[in-house]
Amino acid sequence: MVIKMRKDSGEKELLHLVEFLQKKGLEVKDASSSEFKVVGVVGDTSVIDVKDIEALSGVDKVTRIQDPFKKANRLMKSEDTVIDVSGVKIGGGTFTVMAGPCSVETREQILEVANSVQKSGAQILRGGAFKPRTSPYAFQGLEMEGLELLKEARKETGLPIVTEIMSPSHVAKFAEEVDVIQVGARNMQNFDLLKELGKIDTPILLKRGMSATIEEWLMSAEYIMAGGNENVILCERGIRTFEKYTRNTLDLSAVLAVKKLSHLPVIVDPSHATGKRWMVKDLALAAAAVGADGLMIEVHNDPENALCDGAQSLEPKAFDKLMKSVNSLVTALRSTGE
Amino acid sequence: MVIKMRKDSGEKELLHLVEFLQKKGLEVKDASSSEFKVVGVVGDTSVIDVKDIEALSGVDKVTRIQDPFKKANRLMKSEDTVIDVSGVKIGGGTFTVMAGPCSVETREQILEVANSVQKSGAQILRGGAFKPRTSPYAFQGLEMEGLELLKEARKETGLPIVTEIMSPSHVAKFAEEVDVIQVGARNMQNFDLLKELGKIDTPILLKRGMSATIEEWLMSAEYIMAGGNENVILCERGIRTFEKYTRNTLDLSAVLAVKKLSHLPVIVDPSHATGKRWMVKDLALAAAAVGADGLMIEVHNDPENALCDGAQSLEPKAFDKLMKSVNSLVTALRSTGE
C-alpha cells in the first residue's frame, strides 16, 4: 500500500498516520521525493480498508499494491483448483458443460430436456426452481416442487444438478439435495447468503454481478472460502454497459484475468450474457477458445412456450450442434497444445 | 406493446403470436406497412415479459409502451405519497434529513453524534448495525448490539432511527424495533428479502442498485408494494460508471425521472455517491435544488478513527454548516415558488 500525503500536510499528520498503521501491526517506509511526501506500507494490508486511510487528515491518495483476497489468490496456491461435483470434475484442464432450462416447468419438460442434453454430452443438469424475476407479477418458479422434479431428473439420468438459491433459509436443504448451488448475479454481494454458504461444503457456482469488478467478484468468492467452503466455481455471464443490443456485454477477458489472479475454475454463460439464442453457439466457441473451464447453456424443449427467458434458450437440436462444434474445437485446441 | 415481425416470417408465425397473446387476455391490432409487419397489443401488458414474446418464432423486435410497474406508478396515483416515520413526514413538499454514522461503534459515539445531528436539525438518525463490506475480513458492524445502541440514542433524542437490514430472518425484529428499514444498494434485487418486507408496514428506504436502471429500481419498489407495504422511500446514491474519481456517479436526473414516473418520495445520499467528504455539502445543495425530498448524510464525531467509510463522513461542525446552507437554499427555493 502506498500513501501520498497532501502538499499542505505536516509532520503531525504524518506521525498520526504512522501510529494508525503501526497499531494495525504494519510497518511504514518513507518513499518521499522533494515534491511529494509518500509512504509505503509493509505487512498484511488486507486487514485495512483503503477508505479508512483516506479518512485520515493529510492523506491525499491511497493505492493498494497487494490484492485484498487471500484464499482465492493464485499466489497462495499456484495449481488450479479442481472441484468435484458428484464425480464430475471442474477445473484443471477439463471442459464441463451444464445445460438445461431456465425454469423447471413440468415433470415432462425437465425429463425430456435432461435426457436430451445428456445425450448431447452435457455433464451437469441446470434448472431453476426459485427464479429471480425483475417483476413481482412474473412467474417465480415452481419452488420446492421444481426442486423435486430436478431430483427426479437426476435419478433418471444420473446427471448432477445445479440450481439457484435465493434465500439463506434454504441453505441446509440445498446442501443436502443439490450437487451445485448457484448464486445469481443479483445476489453476488448478498453477504448474508454468502456467509451461510461458507458453512457448508457443497460446491457453489458464483455468478459475476452485473456491475461487479473482477476484484469484487473474487472478494465474494473469498467470503465463501473464508467461511470454510473452498469449492467455488466462478461464472462470467456478462456485465452491464451502455450497449443495449445484447442484454449484457460478455467479458471474455475476465476469464483470463480470473485465471491469472486466482486458482478457482471459471465457466461462461453465453445465454444470459446476450439474451439472444442465435448468438449462443458462436460465443460458446469463443469461451472455449479463450480457455474457460466450461459452459452453462440454456436449453428448452419448447422455447416459444418457455415460462422464462425463452428468447435465449436453444432447442435440443441446436444444443446438440453446439456440443459437436465445441467438442471439435476443444479437441483441436488441445492437439495444438493450447 | 408493439411487435415487429421478421421479414421472412409468414402467416403461420403471425397467427401463433396472436393466439399466444389472446390466451393472456390481450387484444391485437395490425399496424403493418408495405415494408414491415407490425402489430400493437392492447390490454394489461404488465403480465407479459418482453423476452417471452421475443422467443416466439418470427418475432424480430418487441417494444414496451406501458410501464411495467403499477402500484408505484404516478398514473395510478397522481398526488405525492407522504410517508409517516414515527411522526416525521417524508414526501409531498417536505425536506427531511437523515444523518448519523456509517456504523454504530460505541455507546459514546452514537449518543454524541445523535445529539449533535439533532441540534443541527436532522430529523432521523441513521446508523449501521449490520454492515455490507466487500471484504470478509473488514469490520462487519456491532450487529444486534449496535441495534440496541441505536434504540438508546432514539430514547435519548427522540429521533426515529433508520438502519440497514441484511437478512430476511431479521425482518420481524426490525419491524418491531426500527422506524425505517434500509435496503442497501447490493440487496436492491434480493427479491427474497423484498418479499418479506412487503409483509410488514414499516417504512422501507430502498437504495438504488449500483447498476440498476430507474425502471428496475421502481420494479423493486413494486415488489415491496405488491406484497402490501406501500411505505417505500427511494434513495439515489450514485451509479457505477467508467469514471473513477468519485466512488460512484451521482445521478440527479434520476430524482426528476422518479418524481415523474412515480408518486413515491425520493431522497439523495451524497456521502456514498462520492466517497469524498469535501464534495458532500455542494452535492447536498444540488440535491435540494433539483427537488429531492430529503438527504441521507454520514456524520461521525471522529471520522479519522471511524471503523468504516470515514473518508466520506462529515464532522459535526461541517454537518451543522451543511444544514444551515441547505435550509437557506430550501427556503429561498420555496419563496420563489420552486
Next chain:
Amino acid sequence: MVIKMRKDSGEKELLHLVEFLQKKGLEVKDASSSEFKVVGVVGDTSVIDVKDIEALSGVDKVTRIQDPFKKANRLMKSEDTVIDVSGVKIGGGTFTVMAGPCSVETREQILEVANSVQKSGAQILRGGAFKPRTSPYAFQGLEMEGLELLKEARKETGLPIVTEIMSPSHVAKFAEEVDVIQVGARNMQNFDLLKELGKIDTPILLKRGMSATIEEWLMSAEYIMAGGNENVILCERGIRTFEKYTRNTLDLSAVLAVKKLSHLPVIVDPSHATGKRWMVKDLALAAAAVGADGLMIEVHNDPENALCDGAQSLEPKAFDKLMKSVNSLVTALRSTGE
C-alpha cells in the same frame, strides 16, 4: 509514480528499470518490503506514459501519483482563471449563461431567439452553424450562412457568440469571427483540431467527451494550453452510462472535481445531458447550487419545428422562468456565503 515488480522478477529487471528511468532524468527510490519489491520514482513523471513502464519485463503494476496535466493544474496556479469573452467574464465567482438554438435555421429565428434570451438575461448567444449529426441524412446545419446569421444577431444584440467548430480548416476563420469556439463532445480527443486551437487565442469551450474521464478531459484542455492558448472553458454535458431514461447522465460531481484539480472555469449544459426539456430548469438550478461557473441552455422560438434537438429546447417563456429561478438561487447562495 510507484512501480511494483513481479514476484518472479530479479535484479536484472530491476536494474533495467532503474536505467530506463534515469535516462528520462528521473530518480528512483526503493520502497520494498519483505513481500513486495516496490520502487518510487522522483521527478517530473508527466513525461512518461504508465503503459511504457508496464511494458518493461518484470514490472507488475504502475501507479501514477502526480497528475499528468501541468498548465491546467490547480497546483501550478491556485487562483481561478477568469476568461474574458469580448467583455463578459467567465470564472472566478461570476455566473454566465449562454443560450440559443441548437441550430441556426433562419434569419428570423436567430434574431428572435437572440433578442429574447438577451431580455431574459443571457450574456452569450449560442447557435450551431456546423452540426455533428449521427446520421449523414440529417440536417447538417446552415454552415457558413449560419455563421453570417449569428454575426448579424451579435450585431443587433451586442451578445458575444459561441458556435461549434468541426474542422481544423475553419480555425482561422472562426478565430476572426467568433467570440468563443466550441469543441463538441465527439471531438474532445480530435487532437489534430486541439493542436490548431492551441495556436490562436480565442476562448475555447471544451465539452467533455461522452466517455471521457475527468483526467482525459483535462488532458485535452492541456493540449490546447500546451500550444499557447490558455483560454479554455470546460463544459460538463453528461456522460454515457447504462441508464437510458436520459440521453446521458449529468455528472455534477465532475464540476467539483474539476474545480479542485484545475483553475479553469467549468459550466454545465443540462439540455444535451438529458435530452428532455422538462428536466432542464431543475438541473440548471442544481448546477448553480453545486458551484458551476455558468450554464449553456438550448432555447428555440418554435421547438416543435426545430431542425435539430427540439425535444430538449426550451421556449423563450420557459427560459425566462429558468433565468429568474437561477438568478434567485445564485443570489441566495451568495448571501449565505456559498
Next chain:
Amino acid sequence: MVIKMRKDSGEKELLHLVEFLQKKGLEVKDASSSEFKVVGVVGDTSVIDVKDIEALSGVDKVTRIQDPFKKANRLMKSEDTVIDVSGVKIGGGTFTVMAGPCSVETREQILEVANSVQKSGAQILRGGAFKPRTSPYAFQGLEMEGLELLKEARKETGLPIVTEIMSPSHVAKFAEEVDVIQVGARNMQNFDLLKELGKIDTPILLKRGMSATIEEWLMSAEYIMAGGNENVILCERGIRTFEKYTRNTLDLSAVLAVKKLSHLPVIVDPSHATGKRWMVKDLALAAAAVGADGLMIEVHNDPENALCDGAQSLEPKAFDKLMKSVNSLVTALRSTGE
C-alpha cells in the same frame, strides 16, 4: 416508427403530428387501444430524427422500428462485402491478419518487424505514423517520415500497409500512398473527416468508438458510404466500461451483431482492447472462434523500448506462435463447417 401520445394530449396534437409526418412523405396508421393513443409511421423513416418527433407537443415516446442505416444494412445487400486491399481480400469467409508496431520508430525497426510478421503469415502491415496520444507531451509519431518508412517496408515485403489518419487535410496524400486508411476510435464521430473519406475509394478501417453503440458505429460507416466510398472494414477494439483490469472491455458479441445487421467485414483488435500482452493470443483465438473476418495485432521487435503501447505489443516469436494457433483454429472450424 411507433409514436405513443401523452394521456393528456388531444385531437389537436394528433393532427399536428400527422401533418408533420405527411409533409415528410410518410403515412400514418392508427394503432391505439382504449388505454393508449398510438400511431405507426409507414415509409422511409430514416429521414427523420427520433428527437424531432419527441419535440412535438403531446408526444410521449417514439420507437424506431427501421434501422437508420441503409447502405451498410444487410437488408439492402444480403451477401458479404469483400474488400480488396491491393490484392488481399477481407470478408466473405477469408481470415486476414494485420500486424506491426503501434508506432513506426526507425527504419530498422519497421523493416525488421515487417519481415518478421510476413514470415509468420500476416497479410497486411500496420504501423502508426501519426499517433493520437492522450498527453500533448507524449511521442506523437514520426508523422510524414513514418509514412515514408512504411512505404519502404511495403516495397521490401510486398505487404499492403494500413495507418491511422488524424487530419482531413491528409486525405488526398493517404489516398495515394496507403492501402488502407485507419480511423481511430477517438475519431469515429469526427464527421468532417468521415465526409472527406467518403470522397475517395481507398479502403477505410473504421474502429469502434470507446463508447459507441453498434448502431452509431454503423452510422459512421454510413457517413463514409453515403459519400460514395463503400470500402469500409469495421474493427472492434473494446468499449469503455466500469471494469478497469483491462484497458477496455472487448465486446465479441458485437462481431455477431455487426454481421447480422450489416454486410461489411469486421475484424478484432485484442491488443488495444486489453492493453495486456499476455491476453492477446487467447482473445485472438476467441475472435476467430466467434467468426471475425480477421485480426489487428501489435507486434514490436523490442516491446520494452517501444515509444508507445509496449505493454500490449507481442514480440515476433510470440506473434509467430499466435499465428500458428489461430491458423490451426481457423482450419479446425472450417473443417467442421463453422
